[in-house]
Amino acid sequence: xxxxxxxxxxxxxxxxxxxxxxxxxxxxxxxxxxxxxxxxxxxxxxxxxxxxxxxxxxxxxxxxxxxxxxxxxxxxxxxxxxxxxxxxxxxxxxxxxxxxxxxxxxxxxxxxxxxxxxxxxxxxxxxxxxxxxxxxxxxxxxxxxxxxxxxxxxxxxxxxxxxxxxxxxxxxxxxxxxxxxxxxxxxxxxxxxxxxxxxxxxxxxxxxxxxxxxxxxxxxxxxxxxxxxxxxxxxxxxxx
Amino acid sequence: xxxxxxxxxxxxxxxxxxxxxxxxxxxxxxxxxxxxxxxxxxxxxxxxxxxxxxxxxxxxxxxxxxxxxxxxxxxxxxxxxxxxxxxxxxxxxxxxxxxxxxxxxxxxxxxxxxxxxxxxxxxxxxxxxxxxxxxxxxxxxxxxxxxxxxxxxxxxxxxxxxxxxxxxxxxxxxxxxxxxxxxxxxxxxxxxxxxxxxxxxxxxxxxxxxxxxxxxxxxxxxxxxxxxxxxxxxxxxxxx
DNA sequence: TCCCTGATTTAGGTATACCTAATATTTAGG
DNA sequence: CCTAAATATTAGGTATACCTAAATCAGGGA
Ligand SMILES: [Mn+2]
Ligand SMILES: [Mn+2]
Ligand SMILES: [Mn+2]
Ligand SMILES: [Mn+2]
Numbered sequence: 069x070x071x072x073x074x075x076x077x078x079x080x081x082x083x084x085x086x087x088x089x090x091x092x093x094x095x096x097x098x099x100x101x102x103x104x105x106x107x108x109x110x111x112x113x114x115x116x117x118x119x120x121x122x123x124x125x126x127x128x129x130x131x132x133x134x135x136x137x138x139x140x141x142x143x144x145x146x147x148x149x150x151x152x153x154x155x156x157x158x159x160x161x162x163x164x165x166x167x168x169x170x171x172x173x174x175x176x177x178x179x180x181x182x183x184x185x186x187x188x189x190x191x192x193x194x195x196x197x198x199x200x201x202x203x204x205x206x207x208x209x210x211x212x213x214x215x216x217x218x219x220x221x222x223x224x225x226x227x228x229x230x231x232x233x234x235x236x237x238x239x240x241x242x243x244x245x246x247x248x249x250x251x252x253x254x255x256x257x258x259x260x261x262x263x264x265x266x267x268x269x270x271x272x273x274x275x276x277x278x279x280x281x282x283x284x285x286x287x288x289x290x291x292x293x294x295x296x297x298x299x300x301x302x303x304x305x306x307x308x
Numbered sequence: 309x310x311x312x313x314x315x316x317x318x319x320x321x322x323x324x325x326x327x328x329x330x331x332x333x334x335x336x337x338x339x340x341x342x343x344x345x346x347x348x349x350x351x352x353x354x355x356x357x358x359x360x361x362x363x364x365x366x367x368x369x370x371x372x373x374x375x376x377x378x379x380x381x382x383x384x385x386x387x388x389x390x391x392x393x394x395x396x397x398x399x400x401x402x403x404x405x406x407x408x409x410x411x412x413x414x415x416x417x418x419x420x421x422x423x424x425x426x427x428x429x430x431x432x433x434x435x436x437x438x439x440x441x442x443x444x445x446x447x448x449x450x451x452x453x454x455x456x457x458x459x460x461x462x463x464x465x466x467x468x469x470x471x472x473x474x475x476x477x478x479x480x481x482x483x484x485x486x487x488x489x490x491x492x493x494x495x496x497x498x499x500x501x502x503x504x505x506x507x508x509x510x511x512x513x514x515x516x517x518x519x520x521x522x523x524x525x526x527x528x529x530x531x532x533x534x535x536x537x538x539x540x541x542x543x544x545x546x547x548x
Numbered sequence: 549t550c551c552c553t554g555a556t557t558t559a560g561g562t563a564t565a566c567c568t569a570a571t572a573t574t575t576a577g578g
Numbered sequence: 579c580c581t582a583a584a585t586a587t588t589a590g591g592t593a594t595a596c597c598t599a600a601a602t603c604a605g606g607g608a
Pocket of ligand 3: 418426
């Protein structure tokens, strides 16, 4: 993988920095600090500083960076980041729908290929799939115009269960994280995939059961999730 | 495209050297000289020398190299080169059959993606396509075991036409080169694609006409090919 | 306010994979 | 057999993207 022989375009490494900045700024919408980037990208903090300085100093900067104050995507940087996320999620959908990949192996392949497909490839798989808006993990696919449709969902780990003795309440699984293959396989084995109905059992945290869409809640074994599992699941109220 | 972060495996650049050595050694089966490699790869001769020294000095060498005497693939190098060629041709077939790419745009996309797909991706597209033996340009796809099925065909540019006044003779287009998109588009516009019947007209070099399979040779306009076109077309006698 | 600690940046290095210019080798013609 | 052109190699540099170790900075508690 020779560095940057794609004329004018960004390298795989730059793409990954931009994607990471986007992902880490999403929760709070503010600046992203070097340490968080270093952890996410699996590189040394010094490497992050280096890269951010280079990106910010470029003729058409992809980030806005101030020493010790973290980094923000420039409009161009955001555009590129969303483009790569679009590639990633279209590729995942394609691997799942057309090539029958198992859910937990989508991410790794997409993570590599997202940097190397052409605009034609992107357009062709999008067409083949009927221009999907959501990937197999339940994540929104950014549009061709660079808009990321907003999802309003709650991290299961942050939802307080109904008080002991009261009724359980039902949510829909909005999305699951794509980054931990082991956790994903585990969730899938328990039927926790996007679209599944999930009943939060009262009293204890992370204790749920499936609420079957058709059969009501027959055969709903309680599932005791770990805190780590609960960090991987986003839910929304059944009504919304 | 950061260099070599695929543990144990070869980089994109190394892959390209191996593929080029394979391709250039195919006609004569002997050693490949630096100059030929430099031209094919579009790099300076000095860069080739450098790379060959590194490849030959590695713990498990991919090439056998002697100063001033050219280079040969080692068994491991040949295996890797065939693996990449397999990727290339399966990807081309997939883009053509599943994603409706035009014939002349297959090569460029495959040339990039061949280095980055996983073994799973390879296996899935091979299965989806019914384990094809030939790509859309008419080239043999190396097997999973690393065997390259031999094609016996002649370069049209090197075939002497029948003497003036004698009968024309008919060949089948075995394959066309995939590397020159402009030439390919031109050939396709004239109906010269793998499997087409080609009649060599007597007397003049590079003067042919299509011999329609069903209709005999009704509506067969003579096609005057350039020497360059004739360098891109491999044919075999109709009988064989 | 001052200092301590953790976060960040600087300084100095490595590996890959290119380049150009200078040098050396091979080989083919005379 | 000898030399010049063609070919190949060496020497010295560039750019990307990492690294570790050594400064430096910023913000919160005493
Ligand atoms: Mn993913
Ligand atoms: Mn795109
Ligand atoms: Mn090709
Ligand atoms: Mn393979």
